[in-house]
Amino acid sequence: MPSVSLADIRAKVGTDIGASDWILVDQARIQAFADATEDQQFIHVDPVAAAKTPFGGTIAHGFLTLSLLSRMAADVMLAPDTLKMGVNYGSDRVRFIAPVRSGKRIRGRFTLDAVDEKAPGQLLFRHTVTVEIEGEAKPALVAEWLGLTFA
Numbered sequence: 001m002p003s004v005s006l007a008d009i010r011a012k013v014g015t016d017i018g019a020s021d022w023i024l025v026d027q028a029r030i031q032a033f034a035d036a037t038e039d040q041q042f043i044h045v046d047p048v049a050a051a052k053t054p055f056g057g058t059i060a061h062g063f064l065t066l067s068l069l070s071r072m073a074a075d076v077m078l079a080p081d082t083l084k085m086g087v088n089y090g091s092d093r094v095r096f097i098a099p100v101r102s103g104k105r106i107r108g109r110f111t112l113d114a115v116d117e118k119a120p121g122q123l124l125f126r127h128t129v130t131v132e133i134e135g136e137a138k139p140a141l142v143a144e145w146l147g148l149t150f151a
Helices: 006-010 027-037 062-067 069-076
Strands: 015-019 023-025 085-096 104-119 122-133 141-150
Touching: 006 104, 015 069, 023 027, 027 062, 062 069, 062 085, 062 141, 069 104, 069 122, 069 141
Parallel strands: none
Antiparallel strands: 015 104, 023 104, 085 141, 104 122, 122 141
16 A cells, blocks of 8 residues: 555545556455355356356355455555554445456556545545446446554
């Protein structure tokens, strides 16, 4: 995360601050997520059965795609130069738009919507994140994501 002054960050409110690197969502990653969450639905883990669905093969769990926001954020989110710690504070809205098929690459595009002081030394960052699927018109998801930093 690039470390910059709070004034410079506030100047970016309302703008696209960038896109992360592409991340491969292959069957091994999907299977590892299925094992970790105990969500073994066939559409995620059985390529033969999933091939018979309208998706034509296995797809990533929506929550797998959502969980990768933290990894994506590391590439582009701006951090105040006084940062001691930052935490995921949740989301106000998440919509899963299109499935991520096994073997596809995704990336997050971040827009900084707001920076508000929640308490002394605590800043609440709001980003709109669109997770793009390489080569596809529709995004995988759109989320209003919140992060809390401590100075």
